[in-house]
Amino acid sequence: MRPALDGTNRTGGRNPFAWAEYDGLPPAVRRVIMFAPTSLGSRRARMNLLKGRTVAEVCAIERGVAIGITRRDILEAYGPDHPFLSKAHVA
Incomplete structure (x- = not known):
């Protein structure tokens, strides 16, 4: 993440x-x-909550995004034979 240049703490x-x-x-x-x-x-x-999604739906979306990013990073670094990429984690 890159810091904002306007003096705020957002990235x-x-x-x-x-x-x-x-x-x-x-x-x-x-x-x-x-x-x-x-x-x-x-x-x-925040945007999903403003669109009317429930807290449970937003949590599920964020967990799914985290798993997807982790899976992508593992594929790039280690290839498809890594144990994390077992059938349980492949969507």
Whole structure:
């Protein structure tokens, strides 16, 4: 992630993150973002909540995104024979 140049604490990139957005999320969504195995932004979760999705749906979306990013990174680094990419983790 790259820091913003306007003096705020938000970051840009593929998964933009801002503490103000993060602090406004429900605790369950904040936990998913905080303990994800990869960097997840706050923007997608906030926008999904504003669109009317439930907290459970937003948590499921964020978990799915985290698994997808992790899977992509493992494929790039280790190839398709890595144990994480077993049938249980392939969607």
